[in-house]
Amino acid sequence: MSTETDRSDSGEIAATKRGHRVRTIGTTILLAALWLLMSGLYKPMILGFGAASVLLVVCVARRMDAVDGDQFAIRLKPIPFLAYMLWLLVEIAKSNWAVTKIILSPKMPIRQHLFDVPCSQETELGQVIFANSITLTPGTISVETEEGHFQVHALDYGDDDMDALADMDARVSAVDGGRA
Amino acid sequence: MMETLVNILSWILIVSGSFFAIIGAIGTLRFPDFWSRLHAASISDSAGVILLLLGMMLQAGPGLIAVKLLIILIFLFITGPTSTHAVANAALVSGLRPRQLPSAKPGTDAEPAPDDENQQKQGDAS
Numbered sequence: 001m002s003t004e005t006d007r008s009d010s011g012e013i014a015a016t017k018r019g020h021r022v023r024t025i026g027t028t029i030l031l032a033a034l035w036l037l038m039s040g041l042y043k044p045m046i047l048g049f050g051a052a053s054v055l056l057v058v059c060v061a062r063r064m065d066a067v068d069g070d071q072f073a074i075r076l077k078p079i080p081f082l083a084y085m086l087w088l089l090v091e092i093a094k095s096n097w098a099v100t101k102i103i104l105s106p107k108m109p110i111r112q113h114l115f116d117v118p119c120s121q122e123t124e125l126g127q128v129i130f131a132n133s134i135t136l137t138p139g140t141i142s143v144e145t146e147e148g149h150f151q152v153h154a155l156d157y158g159d160d161d162m163d164a165l166a167d168m169d170a171r172v173s174a175v176d177g178g179r180a
Numbered sequence: 181m182m183e184t185l186v187n188i189l190s191w192i193l194i195v196s197g198s199f200f201a202i203i204g205a206i207g208t209l210r211f212p213d214f215w216s217r218l219h220a221a222s223i224s225d226s227a228g229v230i231l232l233l234l235g236m237m238l239q240a241g242p243g244l245i246a247v248k249l250l251i252i253l254i255f256l257f258i259t260g261p262t263s264t265h266a267v268a269n270a271a272l273v274s275g276l277r278p279r280q281l282p283s284a285k286p287g288t289d290a291e292p293a294p295d296d297e298n299q300q301k302q303g304d305a306s
């Protein structure tokens with residue numbers, strides 16, 4: 001009995017070790033690519049500095065991994081996410097124009113309101129995307145995140161605001177890959 | 181010919197980006213209280229920054245600098261709303277309550293501020 005658990009334990013440890021190695025190599029490649037992209041100088045000295053800092057960062061990251069073992073996986077559907085970003089850009093343009101009109105109009109017709117918006121995302125990443133999308137569109141700011149709903153502050157609250165936010169919520173949920 | 185076209189387009193983008201940055205500043209000055217000013221500032225944050233960076237990318241042409249500008253844009257897309265949320269949340273937690281609509285239900289989390297009567301009057305006027 002004990003030997004069996006031992007074997008499965010060692011198997012698990014081997015699997016996590018392999019995972020660590022894959023992630024270390026991935027981090028190294030990513031950091032090196034970022035350095036080459038950002039520096040744009042390909043002299044030996046600069047490349048040496050780059051290699052040294054990449055190694056240092058990887059070492060520190062490995063030690064941090066050993067300390068807190070925090071796993072972070074991005075589960076997004078890439079093509080729907082790009083489509084969502086384009087849709088969001090259009091929304092940002094529209095609401096920018098709306099708020100600009102309010103600022104430039106002599107009377108400044110604002111109806112401020114703080115209200116709750118339900119959110120249906122399963123993952124924290126999805127909730128972050130939804131809350132940041134709300135804040136990115138001028139005229140609405142996500143103020144507080146609570147279990148299952150956000151508190152949103154609107155500059156010019158209209159009756160169709162809730163529908164617009166529910167639409168955005170559904171779109172973010174469609175992009176969100178969900179819990180694995 | 182092509183170069184002039186790209187130049188004209190990039191100048192349109194940069195000038196309109198500057199326009200929105202100035203609009204954001206004007207709104208920050210004109211709006212009555214903290215919460216509405218936050219909304220005005222987010223205009224220069226979103227439209228101003230996006231248009232300016234797109235215009236600069238056209239000026240830079242395809243290459244390393246354009247990629248760097250794109251990366252700056254992506255970072256600003258993540259950090260901008262996060263910092264706005266942090267400021268708004270700090271205000272809410274420290275007790276600064278936004279002005280509510282007269283029709284808003286009482287007893288919710290967002291209770292009216294003590295000087296609600298003043299604000300109510302202004303709200304009715306609009």
